[in-house]
Amino acid sequence: xxxxxxxxxxxxxxxxxxxxxxxTEIQTLLSEGARDxxxxxxxxxxxxxxxxxxxxxxxxxxxxxxxxxDGLMSQPGRQFADDLARALGFxxxxxxxxxxxxxxxxxx
Numbered sequence: 001x002x003x004x005x006x007x008x009x010x011x012x013x014x015x016x017x018x019x020x021x022x023x024t025e026i027q028t029l030l031s032e033g034a035r036d037x038x039x040x041x042x043x044x045x046x047x048x049x050x051x052x053x054x055x056x057x058x059x060x061x062x063x064x065x066x067x068x069x070d071g072l073m074s075q076p077g078r079q080f081a082d083d084l085a086r087a088l089g090f091x092x093x094x095x096x097x098x099x100x101x102x103x104x105x106x107x108x
């Protein structure tokens with residue numbers, strides 16, 4: 001995983017937990033998790049069951065921000081985002097609205 005994705009992941013996680021996190025620990029966690037995409041997907045899907053609608057949107061936008069952190073959207077990354085959006089119960093229109101917000105926020 002690229003350094004920019006690790007940093008993006010760390011930043012998003014720090015916002016959720018409200019504390020600083022060592023990027024070395026994150027790199028290890030991500031490299032282990034990268035071997036099993038289904039485990040990562042199941043983790044986020046199960047976590048989403050306990051989130052409000054706003055929390056689900058925050059989870060999706062955080063994950064999406066990590067996926068595109070290095071400026072690229074790979075096919076596996078796009079598939080993961082699409083699968084997660086469906087698992088969160090988002091409609092195509094909802095996803096479109098979230099994407100529009102993400103694009104607007106990335107161009108100040």
